[in-house]
Each structure stands twice: as C-alpha cells, then as structure tokens.
Amino acid sequence: MPMIEVQYLTKRYRDRVAVDDLTFQVEEGQILGFLGPNGAGKSTTMKMLTGFIPPSEGVVRVGGYDVEAQPLEVKRRIGYLPEMPPLYVEMTVRGYLRFVASLKGLSGRALAAELERVANLMGVTHVMDRVIQNLSKGYKQRVGIAQALLGSPPVLILDEPTEGLDPAQRAELRALIKGLAGKHTVILSTHILPEVTMTCEKVLIIHQGKMAAYDDIHQLARLHGQAESASLEEVFIKLTAA
Numbered sequence: 001m002p003m004i005e006v007q008y009l010t011k012r013y014r015d016r017v018a019v020d021d022l023t024f025q026v027e028e029g030q031i032l033g034f035l036g037p038n039g040a041g042k043s044t045t046m047k048m049l050t051g052f053i054p055p056s057e058g059v060v061r062v063g064g065y066d067v068e069a070q071p072l073e074v075k076r077r078i079g080y081l082p083e084m085p086p087l088y089v090e091m092t093v094r095g096y097l098r099f100v101a102s103l104k105g106l107s108g109r110a111l112a113a114e115l116e117r118v119a120n121l122m123g124v125t126h127v128m129d130r131v132i133q134n135l136s137k138g139y140k141q142r143v144g145i146a147q148a149l150l151g152s153p154p155v156l157i158l159d160e161p162t163e164g165l166d167p168a169q170r171a172e173l174r175a176l177i178k179g180l181a182g183k184h185t186v187i188l189s190t191h192i193l194p195e196v197t198m199t200c201e202k203v204l205i206i207h208q209g210k211m212a213a214y215d216d217i218h219q220l221a222r223l224h225g226q227a228e229s230a231s232l233e234e235v236f237i238k239l240t241a242a
C-alpha cells in the first residue's frame with residue numbers, strides 16, 4: 001500500500017481552478033520532488049494533503065487513512081512545513097518547540113530529548129532562548145523545519161524548506177532530507193531544481209493546476225528532454241512553457 005495516495009484531487013476557488021484532477025501516489029520511504037512555476041498549485045495541493053483545507057473533489061489517503069474522514073489519524077502521521085510556518089513569534093524558540101511537542105503528545109524526558117534532537121539537527125541550539133520574531137529569516141525557517149521534524153513523523157510535507165536558508169544550511173538540509181529516505185516518506189516542493197536532482201528519485205511537475213509530468217527523475221529526461229542527458233531545468237522549462 002502506498003503511504004500517500006491522491007486521487008482526482010481538485011481545488012476550486014470560486015471560478016479559479018487552482019488544482020485540477022491530480023492523481024499520484026508516494027510509496028513508503030520515497031522522496032517525491034514537487035515542482036511547478038509560481039501559482040501552479042503546489043501549496044494548495046500540500047494544504048489539502050495535510051487536511052489544512054478541504055478539496056473540492058477527490059480523495060487523499062495517508063497511511064491508509066482518509067484525510068477528510070480521519071483527519072486526526074492523518075495529522076498524527078504528518079510533519080508539515082507550510083509555506084508560511086505558523087510560528088508564534090512572541091514565544092522563544094524553546095517555548096514554541098516545547099508547545100508543538102506537547103501538542104504531538106510528548107511530555108517529560110521524552111519531550112526534552114526530542115527537543116534537543118531536533119534543535120541539534122537544525123542547528124538552533126544556540127538560539128533556543130531567543131524570541132522568534134527577533135531571529136533572521138533563515139533561523140525562523142530552521143525553527144519551522146524543526147517543528148515539522150518533532151516526534152519523527154513517518155510522513156513529511158515540506159513546502160519550500162530551503163527558502164531563506166544560506167548555502168551551507170541548504171546543503172545540510174538537503175543531506176538531512178536525503179537521509180530521511182527509507183524511514184520517512186517525503187514530499188518536497190522547491191524552486192531550486194538541482195535540489196530535486198540531488199534529493200529525489202521521483203518528480204511530479206504541475207502547471208496551471210494540472211499534472212505536466214510524473215516520473216522517475218531519469219525517465220523524465222529521456223521522455224521529455226532533447227537528449228537523455230537533458231537537465232531537469234530543460235525539461236521543466238519545456239513542460240511549463242505554455
């Protein structure tokens with residue numbers, strides 16, 4: 001059974017179709033790169049996968065649970081980094097992460113250990129007692145990713161996780177995400193194409209809400225590129241030009 005199953009997923013905002021009949025699945029332990037130009041519908045799709053907004057049509061199942069019928073079962077299994085992380089900016093990093101960890105059911109020693117683990121992983125140990133609103137953009141992003149990783153959920157939905165990070169942290173995060181493969185199922189949206197080439201085996205490209213490509217990263221170049229060596233960038237530009 002695939003870890004994430006999406007069938008006929010559609011979202012309409014009044015007369016605008018933001019996501020148009022998407023069907024795809026992500027196998028357990030796989031990292032799916034999710035690409036599309038600005039406004040293609042990536043964030044809208046991710047919000048529906050996590051139960052943040054309801055679909056107009058279609059079905060999403062995570063770990064076999066239906067997002068609409070069993071939202072708590074789904075949320076329990078997903079770590080979500082939205083495009084705009086819901087940080088409580090007046091809290092300290094420690095206070096905020098502790099709060100999120102308690103929402104995820106952690107307490108006592110397990111909570112303290114988990115806080116330390118994700119803080120180390122994201123390199124925020126030295127800012128734990130600072131107020132979030134005073135942090136730089138990159139550090140806010142690190143805190144956003146840290147909250148998604150708390151409790152080590154089997155599924156991670158990451159909406160442009162490397163946005164705002166410096167090159168060193170971006171490389172670290174890439175390695176971290178790659179290291180999650182096998183144990184975690186990940187959907188990673190990004191505008192940085194080499195990031196996908198380096199991290200993902202499978203790629204979904206959407207354009208104007210519709211699926212433009214959904215393939216193994218090597219197949220993609222073969223099917224849509226001029227040559228087998230076509231870069232993901234060439235394929236992306238070709239598929240999203242219209």
Ligand SMILES: Nc1ncnc2c1ncn2[C@@H]1O[C@H](COP(=O)(O)OP(=O)(O)OP(=O)(O)O)[C@@H](O)[C@H]1O
Pocket residue numbers: 013016017018036037038039040041042043044045083
């Ligand atoms: N709440 C909303 N009400 C009306 N239209 C919306 C709403 N949210 C998104 N849209 C529209 O839906 C479409 C898809 O937006 P979405 O944010 O999902 O794109 P995206 O692929 O994530 O873009 P980006 O790469 O710029 O973040 C856009 O045309 C957007 O204007």
